Amino acid sequence: MRNALYLIISLLFLASCRGTKYNCAELKSIEKIPTETLIKTADSISELRNLVWKEKEEMEKKGIMIDFSFENPVFFEQNCNSKSELKETYHIIGSMIKHEKIKVRIIGNSDSVEIENKPNLSLERAEFIKAIFIKNGIEKNRIEILDAKYDRPFGPKMESGNKENRRVDFEIIAQ
Template identity: 35%
Template sequence: MKSVYLVAIIITIIIGSFFNWILCCEQTETITIEEEYIESVKEDYEEVVEDKKNAPVVNPLIIVDSTGSFSYKSNDNFNFHESDFIIIRPLGPGVDKGVMQVKEYLSSNKNVQITGFYEAREENTSAFPNLGYARANAVKNHLVAKGISAKQINTYGKEMDPLSEYRDVLVGPVSLVITEDAGFKNAEEVVGRIKEQPIVLYFETGKSTINLTEEQRERYLDIVRALDKVDDISVVIYGHTDNTGNAENNMILGKDRAEFIKAYLVRNGISAENIETVSKGQNEPVANNNTAEGRAENRRTVITIK
C-alpha cells in the first residue's frame, strides 16, 4: 500500500515538473521574441531617422510668370557653396529643361528677374555689393549661355536668413520670375558716369592685391549691368606704375597688374572677350613721383568703359 502511495507521489512530481518546464520555456521564448522584435523595430527607426538626417534638402527650382500662365518646377536647382558665388556643377537635367522652356516662352515684352539670396553670416568674396547679386549674375550668365538675351534679364541681391542648406551646400538660393518690368533702365547714363568716374585700384610696390570699397562694388555692378544692356561697349583696364625701376620693366608690371584685374573680373562674371588690358607703365603719372604719397597714387589700375 505504501509503495502505491510512493509511486503516486513520484508520478505527481514528474508531471508537475514537466508542465513547469513547458510553461517556463514558453514564457522565456515569448520574452525573447518580444525583445528581438522591439530591438529590430528600434534599429529600423534609427535607420529611418539617420536617413532623414542625411537626405538631401529639396528646395525646388520654381519659375513663374507673374503676369501670365507660365509655370515650371523641378527638384533640381542652382546650388552654391557657402560664401561663394560659383554655381556647383554638374547641374541636374531639370535646370536646363526649365531654362529652355523659359527661352521658348519669352516674348519681346517679357523679362526674367533673377534674385540671388545670401545670409548675413556669409563672407562676400565677390566684386559685387553682396553675394546675392553675384549669385544672380552667375545664373544670368548660365541663361545667356543657353541663348537667352542678357537684355531680357535683370539681377538683384537680397539677404535671407536662413537659407536651405545640406552639408555646407546652399540649395537653390535664387528665384526666377518672368515679368514685364523692364528693370535696369538708365544704362546709357551709367556708361557716361563710369567714364567720368572709373574704378581706380591702388597697388603696393611689387604687389598685386585687390581691396574694393563699397562704392567701388556698386560701380562694378553698374558696369556689369551696362554691358548687358548697351551694345558695342566693353571694359578696358589701364595698368599704371610709379617710376621706381626702369621704364621697360614698368611697362611689363603695368600689363601684369591689368591682367591680374582682368582675371578677377572674369571670375566675377564678365566675359574675357569684353575686356581689354593696356599698360601705361610710368608714362601717365597723376601725382609727383618724388614723394612716397605721390608714387602710391601712381601705382594704380583704372577700370572703365569704352
C-alpha cells in the same frame, strides 16, 4: 662678394613681392561677387550719374564748368599686383552684366620706383583686374588690356614712388 650682394638684393625684392604673380591677394581666394550686388551697385551709380548730369547742365547754363568721373581707379600697394578689396570695380562689372554691348579697357600703371624694379607690374595689375571681371561672368573678348607702365602719372615722380600712380584705370570703349 658681388654675387652675394645681388642675391641679397634679389631676395629682398622677392620677399617684398612674395615672388608670385598675384602676390598681395591670391586670385583663387577672391570670391565671385553676387550678381545682385554688382547690378545694384551699377544701378545706384547710374542714378547718381543721372543726377550729376542734370546738375552739370544747370551749372553750365550759369557758366560754371564742372567735370566728373564714375570710373574710379583701383589703387595698389607698392610692389603688389593684386588686392582683395575691389569695390571700385563693382559698378563697371554690374553695368557690363546688364548691357552686353559695353566693352572696357583696363589700363595698368605703376610708379617710378616700381617701373625700374619690376617693369611688368603694371601689366600684371591689369591682368589681375581682367581675371576678376572674367571670374564675375564678363567674357574676355569684352575686355582690352593696356600696359601704360609710368606713361600716365597722376602725381609727381618721387624717390619713394607715388600711390596715385600705382593703379588700374578704366575706359568704356564700346556701347
